[in-house]
Amino acid sequence: MELEFWYEFASTYSYLSVMRTEKLAAEAGVPIRWCPFLLGPIFAERGWETSPFNIYPERGRYMWRDVARRAARHGLDFKRPSVFPRNGLLAARVALVGLEQGWCPEFTRAVFHAAFAEDREIGEWEVLSEIVRSLERDPEEVHARANAPGNKAALRERTATARARGIFGAPSFLVGDELFWGDDRLEEALAWAS
């Protein structure tokens, strides 16, 4: 069965999965559906105006240590971002264009690397446009498509779908209606799918 991989560009644990999913899924013979979405509107319904890692400081302190340890374990570069969370809205809109045009996975990996290995401001178009150009796509055309009303609506709809299917955090994996939450459930989700 297919693995739906739901991720949010601002999410630290999504970084770990973005860098691991393709290889592990290939080994397991499981096709991936890349599903960028926004967690902010789902958090806002709980009354959270920022990440719970900022709201609960001891939870945040632990998360930074845990992510650094797990990145090391997986052999991934990791640099704690100087701003957290970054705004993943524009990146998610661009990723939807990438989905239509077939370059979403490469774009996603490059943005997460910029955010969590290089501490770059992925909320800004300047940073994203550089990545789009590196994928040999026309930044102006991509920017126009990303900000078209239909694309904005598609992202809102996708986020509503995530919520309706029980997603409350990122990364999340869906195999049919079976939900797995967190990078540490990636292997279990793949086993379920295969």
Place this chain on the structure above:
Amino acid sequence: MELEFWYEFASTYSYLSVMRTEKLAAEAGVPIRWCPFLLGPIFAERGWETSPFNIYPERGRYMWRDVARRAARHGLDFKRPSVFPRNGLLAARVALVGLEQGWCPEFTRAVFHAAFAEDREIGEWEVLSEIVRSLERDPEEVHARANAPGNKAALRERTATARARGIFGAPSFLVGDELFWGDDRLEEALAWAS
């Protein structure tokens, strides 16, 4: 190095670890220090009057499914308790007596089994006294010791220590000052300790 195993009797994920820690730690050659504590006072500081799994229903729905899946994976019986969370106060006080007298691990496993495999009311002395008796201890004497002012104070102090060391959930594992949170970090904590 030693693994400090911090657990709360009301905690679902603590059940998974309580049933797994001793065997895995023995295989890794790591000594365990059993550390019962109360999570309620730590949650109360966040303004939570019950489990976050009750406060955030989608989080709760996921937890029940996740715990059932992981219990099956580990070959553990699991029956969703008809009341959640149960009150772990008296069990924790009795466990401290068990720590002094050397029967804390057996008592702890029996209580968690009663709570999460048999749906018994572990908040009641009737259930706990049966377990104490099965360990060939005198329930009356244990009850008196559990409710002695010094023992109550020791539990409060232990909970304050947990908070001071950065613990915010259960189960938690400490290896020196290195904190690991969640049953899914047990193997990583043991690897760190050995």
